[in-house]
Amino acid sequence: MWNFPLFPDQASSHASSIDALYFFEWAVAIFFSIVIGIAVVVLAVRYRSGSKVDRTNPPTHSQFMEAIWIAIPFVIGMVMFAWGAILFYDMYDPPGDALEVSVVGKQWMWYIQHAQGRAEINELHIPVGQAVKLTMTSQDVIHSFFVPAFRVKQDVLPGRYTSLWFQPTKPGRYHLFCAEYCGTNHSVMGGWVEVMEPAAYERWLTEGGSGPSMAEEGARLFLQHHCAGCHRDSVTVKAPRLEGVYGRPVPIQNGKDVSFVTADVAYIRDSILRPKSQVVAGYEPIMPSFEGQISETDLLKIIAYIKSLSGKEAVR
Amino acid sequence: MSAVAVEPRESVAVEENYLSDHTVKSWLLTTDHKRIGILYLISVTLFFLVGGAAASMMRFELMTPKGDLLGSPDVYNRLFTTHGVVMIFFFLVPSIPAVLGNFLIPLMIGARDLAFPILNLMSWYVYIIGGSIAIYILMFGGVDTGWTFYTPFSTMYSNTMVVHAAIAVFITGFSSILTGLNFIVTIHTMRAPGMSWFRLPLFVWAHYATSLIMVLGTPVLAIAVALIAVERGFGIGIFNPNLGGDPVLFQHLFWFYSHPAVYIMILPGMGVISEIIPCFARRPIFGYRFIAASSLAIAVIGFVVWGHHMFVSGQSMYAGMVFSMLSFLVAVPSAIKVFNWTSTMYKGSIRFDTPMLYALGFIGLFTIGGLTGMMLSTLAVDIHVHDTYFVVAHFHYIMVGGAVMAYLGGIHFWWPKITGRMYSELLGKLSALTVFIGFNLTFFPQFVLGYLGMPRRYFEYASEFQVLNVMSTAGASILAAGYALPLFYLLLSLRQPPTAGKNPWGATGLEWQVDSPPTTHNFDFTPRIDRAPYAYSPVAIEGFDGYSDHGSH
Numbered sequence A: 001m002w003n004f005p006l007f008p009d010q011a012s013s014h015a016s017s018i019d020a021l022y023f024f025e026w027a028v029a030i031f032f033s034i035v036i037g038i039a040v041v042v043l044a045v046r047y048r049s050g051s052k053v054d055r056t057n058p059p060t061h062s063q064f065m066e067a068i069w070i071a072i073p074f075v076i077g078m079v080m081f082a083w084g085a086i087l088f089y090d091m092y093d094p095p096g097d098a099l100e101v102s103v104v105g106k107q108w109m110w111y112i113q114h115a116q117g118r119a120e121i122n123e124l125h126i127p128v129g130q131a132v133k134l135t136m137t138s139q140d141v142i143h144s145f146f147v148p149a150f151r152v153k154q155d156v157l158p159g160r161y162t163s164l165w166f167q168p169t170k171p172g173r174y175h176l177f178c179a180e181y182c183g184t185n186h187s188v189m190g191g192w193v194e195v196m197e198p199a200a201y202e203r204w205l206t207e208g209g210s211g212p213s214m215a216e217e218g219a220r221l222f223l224q225h226h227c228a229g230c231h232r233d234s235v236t237v238k239a240p241r242l243e244g245v246y247g248r249p250v251p252i253q254n255g256k257d258v259s260f261v262t263a264d265v266a267y268i269r270d271s272i273l274r275p276k277s278q279v280v281a282g283y284e285p286i287m288p289s290f291e292g293q294i295s296e297t298d299l300l301k302i303i304a305y306i307k308s309l310s311g312k313e314a315v316r
Numbered sequence B: 001m002s003a004v005a006v007e008p009r010e011s012v013a014v015e016e017n018y019l020s021d022h023t024v025k026s027w028l029l030t031t032d033h034k035r036i037g038i039l040y041l042i043s044v045t046l047f048f049l050v051g052g053a054a055a056s057m058m059r060f061e062l063m064t065p066k067g068d069l070l071g072s073p074d075v076y077n078r079l080f081t082t083h084g085v086v087m088i089f090f091f092l093v094p095s096i097p098a099v100l101g102n103f104l105i106p107l108m109i110g111a112r113d114l115a116f117p118i119l120n121l122m123s124w125y126v127y128i129i130g131g132s133i134a135i136y137i138l139m140f141g142g143v144d145t146g147w148t149f150y151t152p153f154s155t156m157y158s159n160t161m162v163v164h165a166a167i168a169v170f171i172t173g174f175s176s177i178l179t180g181l182n183f184i185v186t187i188h189t190m191r192a193p194g195m196s197w198f199r200l201p202l203f204v205w206a207h208y209a210t211s212l213i214m215v216l217g218t219p220v221l222a223i224a225v226a227l228i229a230v231e232r233g234f235g236i237g238i239f240n241p242n243l244g245g246d247p248v249l250f251q252h253l254f255w256f257y258s259h260p261a262v263y264i265m266i267l268p269g270m271g272v273i274s275e276i277i278p279c280f281a282r283r284p285i286f287g288y289r290f291i292a293a294s295s296l297a298i299a300v301i302g303f304v305v306w307g308h309h310m311f312v313s314g315q316s317m318y319a320g321m322v323f324s325m326l327s328f329l330v331a332v333p334s335a336i337k338v339f340n341w342t343s344t345m346y347k348g349s350i351r352f353d354t355p356m357l358y359a360l361g362f363i364g365l366f367t368i369g370g371l372t373g374m375m376l377s378t379l380a381v382d383i384h385v386h387d388t389y390f391v392v393a394h395f396h397y398i399m400v401g402g403a404v405m406a407y408l409g410g411i412h413f414w415w416p417k418i419t420g421r422m423y424s425e426l427l428g429k430l431s432a433l434t435v436f437i438g439f440n441l442t443f444f445p446q447f448v449l450g451y452l453g454m455p456r457r458y459f460e461y462a463s464e465f466q467v468l469n470v471m472s473t474a475g476a477s478i479l480a481a482g483y484a485l486p487l488f489y490l491l492l493s494l495r496q497p498p499t500a501g502k503n504p505w506g507a508t509g510l511e512w513q514v515d516s517p518p519t520t521h522n523f524d525f526t527p528r529i530d531r532a533p534y535a536y537s538p539v540a541i542e543g544f545d546g547y548s549d550h551g552s553h
Helices: A015-046 A063-092 A198-206 A214-224 A228-233 A265-273 A296-311 B024-028 B033-061 B073-109 B117-139 B153-157 B162-189 B202-234 B247-281 B288-304 B317-343 B354-377 B379-385 B389-419 B425-452 B463-493 B538-545
Strands: A099-106 A109-114 A119-121 A123-127 A132-138 A143-147 A152-156 A162-166 A172-178 A191-196 A249-254 A257-262
Touching: A015 A063, A015 B317, A015 B354, A015 B379, A063 B317, A063 B354, A063 B379, A099 A123, A099 A143, A099 A296, A109 A123, A109 A296, A119 A123, A123 A198, A132 A143, A132 A152, A132 A296, A152 A162, A152 B379, A191 A198, A214 A228, A214 A296, A265 A296, B033 B073, B033 B117, B033 B389, B033 B463, B073 B117, B073 B162, B073 B202, B073 B247, B073 B389, B117 B162, B153 B202, B162 B202, B202 B247, B202 B288, B247 B288, B247 B317, B247 B354, B247 B389, B288 B317, B317 B354, B317 B379, B354 B379, B354 B389, B354 B425, B379 B425, B389 B425, B389 B463, B425 B463
Parallel strands: A099 A132, A123 A191
Antiparallel strands: A099 A109, A109 A119, A132 A162, A143 A152, A143 A172, A172 A191, A249 A257
16 A cells, blocks of 8 residues: 555666657646646636726737747647657557567467467566567457556557567566556556576576477477478478578469568468468469468467577578 | 527526426427436436446455455446446436536527427437446446457457447447437538528537537447457357457457547547636637637547557557557647637636636646656557556546546536536535545555556555555545536535526526526527627726726727
8 A cells, every 4th residue: 555656667678768759748738737827827827707897999800920820739749740750750660689488369368479389478588678579469459468567558459469679678577567457457467577688588488398389289280280291391292491581572363463471470470361362473372271270379380490490501 | 699589588597498498298308408417417326326336346355465355356347347438338328418518509500490300309218228328237247358359358368248338339329329420410511591601610610620520430440349249149250369360350340439539528528628817817818719720639639549559569660659649649639728728818807616626627637648648659658658547547547536626517517507406515626626636546646656656457466556546545535525516516506596697607608698507499589690609808807997098098
């Protein structure tokens, strides 16, 4: 009860720049509230009924005044817009060396898996100073991944991937909340983000022995779901090879036209679940859909495996 | 404005007014806009009590971080859904338009009634049907989706009466559409001779803008909730990705109505304030044309800002930027109004009767609501405060601090016209002050809570948020007392004889030239209007008090 903060921790690289903008906006808000408040009080007292003041010819309009108070909020609004948009733009794309972490939200827990393989529930362990990129999806309804101390939030949607990145700057334990109402236990769908010293993080990753990485598990699933039968070994079925495909533009047959789509997580996901929607040019639409057959967590592992092939060139 | 053709007719007996017929049938079959206004007044007041009860129970639950008082999160989730659905669809949207708008628009423009009196009665019945379904839901299970009905939770995962709620909202929407349609046609076709567009009271301008939103926006809400019922009832994939749908599509449809709906709630309130301030400052309103035009500007721009509810929803970054910029544009017409109202006090002769106190409170709270709205329009800041108590605080400043203050100010202002009775001025002032203080104590701490990171719709919360929550709940109890007061003294005033007179505030509007309460037919003669509205003279009014010698020219 007596732990009574009025302002959240600043624990990510985004935090202080967003707070600076927020303070600027409060300064503007307080300034105008005071200006209007003082104007109202002064006018109310000075021109109260019965006071002995000049009331002749009260002005009823003034284009000059109107122009001023159209211009002022417009200019201030555009400054706030531009400042906010620039920060937003910076928050959009993660740096290239970001640590990849997968997140699956479901009623009412967060399932989080590190590329190295270690999985955790309602906790996220990350090293301080290292940019982290989350690739997130939901197994049921819309959730929202919210870490107030990092000033980041992103809705987590069923049926698609959204991503979020941040760079923690201060070791500590920070709240993780679900911010999008998701049903009965929405308010307890949360946990902690544990920002650790890099050495401690390395130790944490391998605690309890090292199991297979996400990509290794993905490779196993790749065989288990018979993906490899066509995409790796087959001589009879013509299917695109997946080495080096991740992050590259892929030619797509669109009637008579060929367009290009970047083979990102969303494209690979769609290609597994709705293979006939965007077929690689030169191939027949013969792949069956795996919709409903692979869990969200397994899909992320298969994608991690296909990503891990990106260093290798296709052998044709 | 003054109507030269209407002479005071002291001979009209008090019995011959629109309230004279006391039979139940005369009320349920009335097509008199004033009686329909009263029917709405009673109905929205009952719904306000229901929504307020839900809010009180939530605030008591939130005194402690653990879920204890209500026992189960399902109860809490039903409460905030009830609070939102009831307060928005059954109180705020109809409050000022259907009560004061219905009662006053014909009187203000010199008309006998609205253009379609039977349609007007039908809109009330449609509202009552929708409202009855809402009460039925409340008693037999409730809904736990929140008033926003986000998919696919509402269509596939909630085990509550979502389809019933969709039907209730769908039906009630038509009452809003009928009222809006009626106002638009009335304002276009039934203005008295000489009542040109720029002689219309700003209350009428505000309702014209509101009606445009009602007619153009409400059908989209109806479509959105109908699609929910279709997906939930028949499993047709529209929003659920497992059925090939898109959950974000719902958010676009929902906010396409529900952001403009915020302006349905606040624009009529701005109209009320534009009537009260010149009357109690006893001078013409400053910048009449700009205030009138800003109502239309808000209505128009309000239709293209819905995406600011979706900055973290997964919509594209560029869509976010466009919606952010457009949202800042809405700040401009809102600011125009606030500056013009403030300027209207310059060189006035200001009295501080109850309606004026509510109006001044409105300016303060709406200003804070508007400025915090700019923070929410800012992309990077919204990422952090979206779906937290910061948003809750902001929209309560607009909808409760703004719209409800204006509604109460309007009720106090026109109460002598509606009922013929004055109320206790002392208790009136006390209520305005109590509401203002209670409101700030309730909702200001929520800005701090929101930035700290407390998400909204939380049954349980982290213990460090408790002190601010206790403050908020304490403030809410003061606010509740402030709202209970008028209910008490306004009803009490009905025990007195109707002696308020035609024009107790000395106001210039046409509605103040007819009897209080007005006769069924409103005007004995068709009024002719020969001047602009708000023809008040601060020098003349001071003259009665003996200060006329102070003019320097």
